[in-house]
Amino acid sequence: MTLYRNFSNVQADLSNGSLTCQQLVEQYLVRIDENRHLNAFTEVYATEARQQAEAIDQKLAAGTAGRLAGMVVGIKDVLSYTGHGVRAGSKILDNFTAQFTATAVQRLLDEDVIIIGRQNCDEFAMGSSNENSSFGPVLNAADTSRVPGGSSGGSAVAVQAGLCLASIGSDTGGSVRQPAAFCGVVGLKPTYGRISRWGLIAYASSFDCIGPIANTVDDAALLLEIMAGPDAFDSTVSSQPVSAYSQATLPDRPLRIAYLRDGIESSGVDPSIREATQAKIDALRKAGHTVEPVDISLIKYLLPTYYILTTAEASSNLSRFDGVRYGYRSLSNDTPALDLLSLYKKSRTEGFGAEVRKRILLGTFALSASYYDAYYTKAQQVRRLIRQEAEQLFEQYDFLLSPTTPTPAFRLGEKTGGSANDDPLQMYLADIFTVQANVVGYPAISIPAGTDANGLPIGIQLMAPPFAEEALVALARKM
């Protein structure tokens, strides 16, 4: 049976009668089973997906099916789906069952999407390699000795390996785009507030965005179109009208495209990535567009700003996981918790992994009375300056192009074990090109740009001003 790589082929075969949703689901279930070693899924909804497929086949026959009939997706383990477990890759949410469905997920279900399972990710979306999951690491299907990126690693690998047609991930600092780049697929982070965060387990609420991962820009655009728009459950969602992103076309004029000089010239960028970026620049120039180098003067403050503000927000958001209200509770008999405070302490120490504990500590420190102004206030001020610089840049340009990541997928353990332990910032540098879009709240997309000499995928990123998703996907589709 054909392995489908885009939704329009699925739709064509469903309508000419050569395919049913039930056959499609069986194919994915077999492939998921054959690829268990990749560890992309933490739970597979086999029975339910079969039932959904049967019901949608009937709707298709009756002509009443929704726009996503035949789209088989997986959802990252941070999205609530009522009656299903959701763990955020963490032991602290052991045995927790979602009590409601995320708005984004519900909108897909309303259009007859089939959800095939829940996908592995870094714990609470904190990581760039999917090595911080309590379910164990995910392997990159292009080379299983390498990481898939993170935090939506399972979601990216599931699309890469053909275990579902698309995935829904979340992106706080690159978590959709960086794994998409490492796995050779498309990852789209919309403008902050474009898609409701209701039902997304919060990491850093002023950065978090839900976003699709797919094989094609068209499929990512369609998923965005259906998930986007106002929602009474999330007051930060924009009421800006949702365009038909899947039909978007470019204006009939040469575009003004800036590219990040550091993306091409910095010695920290892998030569294969520099070449791939340069090739895209050359092609855009050949197509008649203006493509010019720019510098982001505040680039060295991007990661510090991001990690101060996100850890501060995380320390507050994660305080609800206390071992009392829900999730994991320390019941160790060797050293039992004797009072409420020690129950909190033990449950949180045992329930959270090392990276999450580290970030809660950092965030708590940044928010503490004596350091609040020195860190949190200062980082907010710098965030404002970074946004001003972006606003000025996009007064002159329609897009900003850069590599998605400085290197292709690195090896498992390369940035966590041994001497790498001495410098934990090495891992954070994997997000150097992706965090800007989150700090300023702008939309950005990573698209595949070939592979390096070892066959490892390379991704190119395009960023656009707020709510310019239409132009963003239109250009990405052409590249």
Ligand SMILES: NC(=O)C[C@H](N)C(=O)O
């Ligand atoms: N969540 C993300 O977008 C990934 C980022 N690497 C982080 O750990 O914060």
